[in-house]
Amino acid sequence: MRILKNTAGAAALASSILAAGFGVAEAQPTDLKTLAIARGIDVGLALSSSSGGAAVDTVVTRNFTGFVPENATKWGNISSAPGVYSWTGTDGMLDFAQKYGMKMRFHTFVWHQQSSYIANGHTNGVAQPPEANKYTRAEAFTHMRNHIGAVMGHIKGRNGGQMHLISEWDVVNEAAARDSGNDDSQNLYGGMRRSTGNSVNLDSGLSRWTGYTQGETNDFDYIDSAFAIAHRNDTTARLVYNDYDAESLGKKSNTVYNLMAKLKNRKIPVHVLGMQCHWYIGPSNTGSSGAWDPQQIVTNMNRIAALGLDISITELDIRFQNPSDSTKLYQQRQAYETIMSICLNQPRCKKFYVWGLRDGSSWINSRFPGYGNPLLFSGSGSTYTPKPAYYGLIASLQTTSVRAPGARGAVRFTPAGPAYDIRGRQMKSLPAGPSSLVRKTVPAKAAR
Ligand code: 9MR
Numbered sequence: 001m002r003i004l005k006n007t008a009g010a011a012a013l014a015s016s017i018l019a020a021g022f023g024v025a026e027a028q029p030t031d032l033k034t035l036a037i038a039r040g041i042d043v044g045l046a047l048s049s050s051s052g053g054a055a056v057d058t059v060v061t062r063n064f065t066g067f068v069p070e071n072a073t074k075w076g077n078i079s080s081a082p083g084v085y086s087w088t089g090t091d092g093m094l095d096f097a098q099k100y101g102m103k104m105r106f107h108t109f110v111w112h113q114q115s116s117y118i119a120n121g122h123t124n125g126v127a128q129p130p131e132a133n134k135y136t137r138a139e140a141f142t143h144m145r146n147h148i149g150a151v152m153g154h155i156k157g158r159n160g161g162q163m164h165l166i167s168e169w170d171v172v173n174e175a176a177a178r179d180s181g182n183d184d185s186q187n188l189y190g191g192m193r194r195s196t197g198n199s200v201n202l203d204s205g206l207s208r209w210t211g212y213t214q215g216e217t218n219d220f221d222y223i224d225s226a227f228a229i230a231h232r233n234d235t236t237a238r239l240v241y242n243d244y245d246a247e248s249l250g251k252k253s254n255t256v257y258n259l260m261a262k263l264k265n266r267k268i269p270v271h272v273l274g275m276q277c278h279w280y281i282g283p284s285n286t287g288s289s290g291a292w293d294p295q296q297i298v299t300n301m302n303r304i305a306a307l308g309l310d311i312s313i314t315e316l317d318i319r320f321q322n323p324s325d326s327t328k329l330y331q332q333r334q335a336y337e338t339i340m341s342i343c344l345n346q347p348r349c350k351k352f353y354v355w356g357l358r359d360g361s362s363w364i365n366s367r368f369p370g371y372g373n374p375l376l377f378s379g380s381g382s383t384y385t386p387k388p389a390y391y392g393l394i395a396s397l398q399t400t401s402v403r404a405p406g407a408r409g410a411v412r413f414t415p416a417g418p419a420y421d422i423r424g425r426q427m428k429s430l431p432a433g434p435s436s437l438v439r440k441t442v443p444a445k446a447a448r
Contacts, residue, residue: 032063032390035397036352039344042167043393044105044353046070046315048361050092055382060357061100066167068105068314068353069093070363075109075147076116082143087154094158097165105314105353106155108170108242109148110226112193112207118143119208140212144222145229152233168238168272168312168351171230172223175207176243176255191255192220223259224268228419231269242274242314245289248296257303264307267415273304276315277339278355281331283321285368290319294338298346305348312351313343317374318389319364324373329388332373337392344400358384 036043044066052060060067071077072089079085097104112119118140121133135143148171156163177193195211209215213222223241230239241263246256256273263270280290301311318335320328343349356362358377365372376393379385 030394030398032393032397033061033065035394036065039397039400041344041349041397042066042103042351042353044068044103044351045357046353046355047093047096048356050089050096052357053382055384056357057100059377059384061102064102066103066105066351066353067093067096068107070107070356071114073106073108073151074114075111075118076114078151079147080116082117082146083150085150085154090151090154091158094155094162094165098162103167104165105240105312105351106151106166106169107314108173109151109230110144110171110175110209110222111173112209113174115208118212135212137213137218140209140222141225144226148226148229149233152230152237156234163234163237166237168240169230170242170274170314171226171239171270173242174244175209175220175223175241176246176252176259191251192259223263224266227263227268227270238271238310239269240272240274240312240314241270242276244276244278244315245291247275247277247300248291248293249300253300257300260304260309261307264309267417267419269415270309272310272312274312274314275301276355277313277317278315279318279335280371281318281320281335282328285370294342297339297342301342301346301349305346309348311343311346311349312353313339313349314351314353315355316353317355317362317364319362319368319371319374321371322373328373333388333392335392336376336389337396340393340396341400344396359387 032043042065044064045060046069047060047067048070050069050072069089072093077089078087093104096102118135122135122139123133152163155166175193177191192215193207193210194216195206195208207215209222210220213220213225215222227239230237241256241260243252243256246253260270260273277292278290279292280286284290304311316336316339318332320332340352343352354376356375358379359365359373359375360378360380362372362374364374373387376387376390377384378387
């Protein structure tokens with residue numbers, strides 16, 4: 001569903017603003033960062049590299065309070081085989097954070113893409129029949145435990161401990177099915193990404209994790225374990241479940257809501273829902289993918305907040321069909337302004353991250369041919385030109401007064417009371433593998 005229509009009024013306003021020129025009509029705005037700090041919101045971006053050069057450093061550090069590595073800290077970019085690690089990318093990002101006094105979101109541990117040997121199996125790099133490639137359930141959990149431990153341990157151990165540079169961790173990414181077409185509310189985890197047993201095609205919306213850990217028969221307990229392992233490694237870490245197309249109301253957001261409710265109810269340490277927000281304005285070639293609706297987002301955020309979770313906007317971009325023109329740019333500006341004001345009005349929405357710096361290097365250009373222009377800056381070479389969308393964020397931050405500087409809802413890092421497995425059985429301790437010991441059955445309300 002598209003929500004921002006090209007009304008005559010909007011177009012006229014757009015033209016008048018554009019005719020005046022941004023430098024005149026909206027002269028010399030305060031930088032994004034100054035306003036973000038004043039409003040108590042962390043405004044960040046995805047960085048494709050920690051060494052973009054002086055021009056990048058200047059525009060990034062003038063405008064953003066945080067960043068997230070677009071690819072550098074994904075499993076496959078850190079580790080090519082069990083126990084084999086290359087820390088160059090991670091360290092570069094940590095150095096960037098330290099140098100400029102910025103916080104970093106960590107992205108990401110458990111995902112069905114960019115996961116090197118997890119995708120390939122134990123014959124990593126060697127052609128084998130799929131069945132021979134597969135890890136056992138125990139092996140999969142061991143790899144998860146070792147990888148999360150290695151990464152968090154490396155960051156903690158570096159230069160005397162740099163855990164404080166990581167504002168939050170994407171622990172599980174995109175575990176709900178693409179359109180949750182198999183949503184079934186009677187099912188414990190209806191709507192989740194499944195596995196087709198031996199399939200190695202991870203681009204088909206399937207998750208290898210489900211197959212390796214026999215998720216469908218073990219109620220997707222790999223998710224419990226990922227959060228528990230991360231929590232064990234740092235009990236102060238803010239842990240995130242991150243997904244896309246789950247911002248408005250619908251099957252997928254219901255699946256994600258149900259997942260979050262069940263995790264919270266069972267005392268699994270999860271603190272934040274990451275809403276990716278890969279959206280479009282105008283006609284789309286992707287069906288409902290990227291559709292969004294402001295009122296529905298408000299409602300959805302409210303129900304997530306009511307679970308006691310924080311909300312981070314983690315990967316916002318708003319594409320439109322080429323070529324760019326002033327009307328589309330104005331609609332995009334409105335869209336950015338709208339989502340910022342929604343976030344500012346929701347006390348538990350504390351992070352607002354866009355997925356990249358400049359239009360020309362967005363993932364959208366290759367992923368959605370014919371579409372583009374999704375970010376806050378245009379330009380080329382060493383020029384970074386703020387777009388109308390940028391001024392939309394400025395306007396929203398200037399006019400929304402509801403959020404006190406530094407406002408924060410309380411997040412308890414370690415859940416109070418015992419944890420429960422998906423079947424409602426009390427666990428002796430948080431799960432870290434397939435052999436979590438179950439002590440006794442617990443009251444029905446804990447198992448809801
Ligand atoms: O922007 C990332 C792109 O450079 C990678 O090629 C791609 C691989 O799937 O991942 C992109 O980032 C994704 C992010 O890690 C998770 N959410 C969706 C993002 C866009 O695909």
